[in-house]
Amino acid sequence: MFQMPRMEMTLPAIHILNRCTKYLARDMAQPPRHSYFNHLAALPQAAQFLEGWRFPIVDSHRVDGDPLGVQRWNVVTFVWRAADLAAPPGRVEVFGTFLPPSEPLLLNQVNDSRYWAATIRLPTGIAHDYVFRVDGTFTLDPINPRRRAAPDKSAWSFFWTDYCRTPVTFERWEIALLSRFTSHILPLNTLESSIFLSRLDPQTLGASRGNLYRFDESAGAVNFIDKLIAGPELHHRDDYKLCLPEIDRLLRQRNPFQEPSQMPKEMYAALYSEMGAGNPPGWNFGVYDNPAYFMRTLRRHTFMGAFSHPKYGGNAGGFAWDYLSEAHGPFAWREALEAPLGTSTEYFG
Amino acid sequence: METFDAVIIGSGAGGAPIAAELARAGRTVLVLEKGPWFGTQEDGFNGLSDFKRDELFGYGFEKLINVPGVANQGQAYFPSHVEPDLNDEPHIYAPHSELNPIATIEGYTAQVIGGGTQLYGAVHLRFTAEDFRLASFNSGRNFPGNPADDPEVSIRDWPFDYEALEPFYEKTERLIGMNGTVQGQAKDFKGKNPYQIPLPPNPISDLARAGMQTLGMETYRTPLAVITEDHTPSGRKAGSPKTSYVNRYGDPLGLKSNTWVALLRPALRDAPNFLAIRCNCNVTHIEAEGAAITAVHYRDPSGEPKAVAGRVVIVACSAIESVRLLMLSAENDPANFGARIKYNASGSLLGRYFMTHCFGGAEVRIATGQRFDKSLSLDSDFATDFAARADFILQNNLWAGGAIYNNTSDQALPLSLARTHGSVDLDALWTAWAGDPGLVGSNIVNWMQADFGTRLSVSFMANQVPWFKNHIRLHGSTDKWGRKNALIVKDWHPHDRTLMDRFAALCEQILLAGVPSSTPGDVEEGSVKDQGVRIANHIIGGARMGAAEADSVLDPGCRAWQFDNLYVTDGACFPTAGGANPTNTIQANAFRIAELLKARL
Numbered sequence: 001m002f003q004m005p006r007m008e009m010t011l012p013a014i015h016i017l018n019r020c021t022k023y024l025a026r027d028m029a030q031p032p033r034h035s036y037f038n039h040l041a042a043l044p045q046a047a048q049f050l051e052g053w054r055f056p057i058v059d060s061h062r063v064d065g066d067p068l069g070v071q072r073w074n075v076v077t078f079v080w081r082a083a084d085l086a087a088p089p090g091r092v093e094v095f096g097t098f099l100p101p102s103e104p105l106l107l108n109q110v111n112d113s114r115y116w117a118a119t120i121r122l123p124t125g126i127a128h129d130y131v132f133r134v135d136g137t138f139t140l141d142p143i144n145p146r147r148r149a150a151p152d153k154s155a156w157s158f159f160w161t162d163y164c165r166t167p168v169t170f171e172r173w174e175i176a177l178l179s180r181f182t183s184h185i186l187p188l189n190t191l192e193s194s195i196f197l198s199r200l201d202p203q204t205l206g207a208s209r210g211n212l213y214r215f216d217e218s219a220g221a222v223n224f225i226d227k228l229i230a231g232p233e234l235h236h237r238d239d240y241k242l243c244l245p246e247i248d249r250l251l252r253q254r255n256p257f258q259e260p261s262q263m264p265k266e267m268y269a270a271l272y273s274e275m276g277a278g279n280p281p282g283w284n285f286g287v288y289d290n291p292a293y294f295m296r297t298l299r300r301h302t303f304m305g306a307f308s309h310p311k312y313g314g315n316a317g318g319f320a321w322d323y324l325s326e327a328h329g330p331f332a333w334r335e336a337l338e339a340p341l342g343t344s345t346e347y348f349g
Numbered sequence: 350m351e352t353f354d355a356v357i358i359g360s361g362a363g364g365a366p367i368a369a370e371l372a373r374a375g376r377t378v379l380v381l382e383k384g385p386w387f388g389t390q391e392d393g394f395n396g397l398s399d400f401k402r403d404e405l406f407g408y409g410f411e412k413l414i415n416v417p418g419v420a421n422q423g424q425a426y427f428p429s430h431v432e433p434d435l436n437d438e439p440h441i442y443a444p445h446s447e448l449n450p451i452a453t454i455e456g457y458t459a460q461v462i463g464g465g466t467q468l469y470g471a472v473h474l475r476f477t478a479e480d481f482r483l484a485s486f487n488s489g490r491n492f493p494g495n496p497a498d499d500p501e502v503s504i505r506d507w508p509f510d511y512e513a514l515e516p517f518y519e520k521t522e523r524l525i526g527m528n529g530t531v532q533g534q535a536k537d538f539k540g541k542n543p544y545q546i547p548l549p550p551n552p553i554s555d556l557a558r559a560g561m562q563t564l565g566m567e568t569y570r571t572p573l574a575v576i577t578e579d580h581t582p583s584g585r586k587a588g589s590p591k592t593s594y595v596n597r598y599g600d601p602l603g604l605k606s607n608t609w610v611a612l613l614r615p616a617l618r619d620a621p622n623f624l625a626i627r628c629n630c631n632v633t634h635i636e637a638e639g640a641a642i643t644a645v646h647y648r649d650p651s652g653e654p655k656a657v658a659g660r661v662v663i664v665a666c667s668a669i670e671s672v673r674l675l676m677l678s679a680e681n682d683p684a685n686f687g688a689r690i691k692y693n694a695s696g697s698l699l700g701r702y703f704m705t706h707c708f709g710g711a712e713v714r715i716a717t718g719q720r721f722d723k724s725l726s727l728d729s730d731f732a733t734d735f736a737a738r739a740d741f742i743l744q745n746n747l748w749a750g751g752a753i754y755n756n757t758s759d760q761a762l763p764l765s766l767a768r769t770h771g772s773v774d775l776d777a778l779w780t781a782w783a784g785d786p787g788l789v790g791s792n793i794v795n796w797m798q799a800d801f802g803t804r805l806s807v808s809f810m811a812n813q814v815p816w817f818k819n820h821i822r823l824h825g826s827t828d829k830w831g832r833k834n835a836l837i838v839k840d841w842h843p844h845d846r847t848l849m850d851r852f853a854a855l856c857e858q859i860l861l862a863g864v865p866s867s868t869p870g871d872v873e874e875g876s877v878k879d880q881g882v883r884i885a886n887h888i889i890g891g892a893r894m895g896a897a898e899a900d901s902v903l904d905p906g907c908r909a910w911q912f913d914n915l916y917v918t919d920g921a922c923f924p925t926a927g928g929a930n931p932t933n934t935i936q937a938n939a940f941r942i943a944e945l946l947k948a949r950l
Contacts, residue, residue: 011394017628017629018628018629020650021385021629021652025631026829033829034415062395062397064396114652186793232410232411269790296783297783299789307404308403309403312405327794328720330722331722332724333724335589335592335725336593337402338402346588347402349397
């Protein structure tokens with residue numbers, strides 16, 4: 001159990017409401033608007049809310065006197081939405097892997113709203129499980145669609161803080177396969193890019209330095225995808241979970257004597273091309289009927305992962321931006337962004 | 350019921366000037382804003398802004414359209430974090446045939462304190478004198494394709510002229526805070542220079558300027574609502590605004606002059622007892638007794654129904670949503686509100702003459718091998734009014750003109766480069782890039798080498814013909830509160846197409862003249878003429894003001910004719926679209942209305 005000095009915070013009510021109304025205020029009698037065509041069918045309540053993956057709310061945090069603070073800490077706000085204000089909950093608590101088991105966090109009503117909230121400062125880079133207890137009854141977060149089972153099979157809601165590099169979706173073999181494909185799509189692990197790796201400053205990399213081991217994955221694109229399809233694009237989780245076994249099967253079929261992750265890049269290039277054309281020989285269309293769609297999705301995800309802000313899990317230390325700067329630049333990206341990632345003295349991320 | 354002198358619906362360009370002016374004059378004001386209060390670093394919690402320099406804030410993660418009855422059901426879209434969600438509150442678009450309507454993000458501005466001024470590119474042009482008198486300008490003209498010959502086209506002079514609005518332009522520019530140059534503009538600034546000094550242009554923009562000047566076009570630095578010096582009226586300090594996180598991004602530093610940092614925040618500081626702002630509050634309908642608006646009904650941040658009253662009520666929540674709100678209020682009370690606003694009445698102009706701008710331009714990949722860091726830029730550096738002047742309009746057999754300026758920050762960042770690659774509109778982001786199976790491996794590297802920091806575009810923004818057929822009405826689908834959504838029925842008039850062809854050709858000539866070694870084969874020119882859905886977030890008309898009740902929805906003071914205390918002050922009130930981005934004129938007109946209201950209240 002991960003524990004740390006407890007740092008509860010009180011946020012201004014407007015700060016919390018700003019992050020609740022758009023997503024949670026609505027006529028709950030309507031059919032779910034956010035089921036992603038039944039991808040959230042098992043979570044009908046979560047499917048009613050807009051972007052339930054935004055909960056708990058993970059904000060950045062600025063620590064005066066600590067230039068690395070913005071990469072080290074997040075402010076996390078747990079929100080419970082009362083179904084009926086006429087019968088409000090008496091006591092709402094959250095238990096989680098970031099707290100001692102006997103010391104839950106107490107949620108308080110935000111002004112006179114439907115929202116009960118509690119805020120705590122947590123380190124970046126970690127995935128946590130949590131559960132609410134409402135008037136004595138334990139319950140998963142009805143808003144957040146992210147659920148997973150603990151080793152004892154118990155169900156938990158979960159979330160992660162920025163710069164998280166712990167896999168939450170993929171198994172090791174899936175990561176290995178995807179790494180080969182993302183490297184094929186976006187070959188930033190070429191000679192040119194390796195030059196940048198040798199120059200990267202560990203201090204500058206800050207919290208994202210741990211992603212460097214994923215250098216072969218097009219600047220951490222796999223780690224980005226791992227988080228993306230557990231939250232914002234949860235509707236693509238099945239695409240990966242269905243296609244990766246098919247890809248593994250096809251590769252083993254083509255070369256029974258080598259682990260897919262060790263196969264030559266030409267095999268991946270050929271399979272990518274075949275899938276992009278929509279008809280890879282041997283593909284089981286009964287399992288997944290549109291391999292070209294999967295490849296389009298993977299291509300977009302790879303590019304997004306490589307070139308989005310490192311807090312999303314890819315682009316370690318702004319590596320891909322550095323690549324752009326030197327290979328296709330000029331691109332003075334550091335001037336715009338927060339320290340320690342960038343060099344702006346005005347902007348805090 | 351809680352009562353204020355003024356209740357203002359919307360905190361953007363049409364509402365904030367009135368709120369600030371009335372509060373400073375000692376009138377009690379309540380602003381109801383549907384979106385959140387997202388502040389700058391200065392006013393955010395813990396010294397952090399709610400806006401980030403983060404490409405996934407501009408356009409975010411993929412979602413799927415799930416709106417019954419639309420042709421693009423199941424299609425992907427990529428919303429920003431402060432625009433409405435299409436599944437919760439879509440705009441529905443249909444061409445005149447009304448076949449295959451689609452849910453679209455087009456025509457939506459930001460739902461946040463400051464409204465669309467938070468996300469806009471901040472190009473802040475005045476309209477020309479001719480823009481206010483296009484009926485008079487075109488009177489007696491005879492040329493092929495004259496849109497005035499079309500009985501369904503209704504070109505009207507504004508009920509006031511440029512001279513009347515000029516002092517309010519000057520006030521807007523001074524109070525909002527902007528940079529630019531006067532010399533070269535086709536507008537009379539009365540000897541004053543309201544601008545701060547522009548920052549040095551991005552070097553790529555010099556190619557556009559050279560092209561304009563080679564063609565004999567007088568240029569000026571594009572007026573941008575971004576402060577480059579300390580700005581006393583709003584109490585802001587100068588900073589370093591040149592990043593490509595400008596257009597489509599809220600500014601964490603508050604250097605982009607949105608209505609929150611420029612007007613509302615200073616007014617709150619100066620007149621805290623007179624100005625209240627309630628964010629996360631969604632107005633559902635307006636209630637009237639006879640000619641008097643008696644209540645504004647809204648849902649609070651939890652969704653609980655609430656109501657307030659105002660001696661005057663100002664609707665300024667962007668043209669489409671303002672018209673929608675009037676129509677929803679009419680459906681709630683057809684006998685009184687509906688009758689007075691002439692909802693669904695024969696010949697009613699409510700919702701009619703909806704406009705955006707004719708827009709398009711030309712783009713070139715610079716062939717000389719020169720590369721530029723477009724990320725060190727604001728949205729535009731150089732503009733010309735060459736095509737806004739009367740002689741150009743007359744010589745080209747057009748009914749009206751428009752502005753031309755270069756774009757600097759487009760595709761300056763890697764994700765924007767990819768997601769707008771080959772896309773025809775905001776509803777098709779990523780489509781072309783992700784759908785191109787050839788973009789893989791070394792081809793991606795080659796594509797970045799060819800396109801990153803090498804593309805220069807020049808755009809035009811010109812008047813669109815006011816056409817009766819182009820209109821807003823309610824659609825059968827409903828939002829997350831069960832309220833009918835807005836349907837926009839719009840196509841381009843044949844003369845719009847002619848005008849866009851002429852302007853696009855002009856933009857192409859600019860690039861050919863300015864970019865060394867460029868050939869016609871290098872330059873892509875075009876416009877939105879084949880995309881009726883395109884709105885550019887310049888949402889204009891639908892409740893136009895005019896001198897005669899039979900010919901307008903609002904009187905010259907933007908008051909709804911049959912109501913005593915109901916005003917509409919966003920772009921909905923424009924009789925014509927103007928030959929430039931509309932925000933400056935929306936704000937100037939709002940300051941004009943504020944003067945009228947101060948005299949009334």
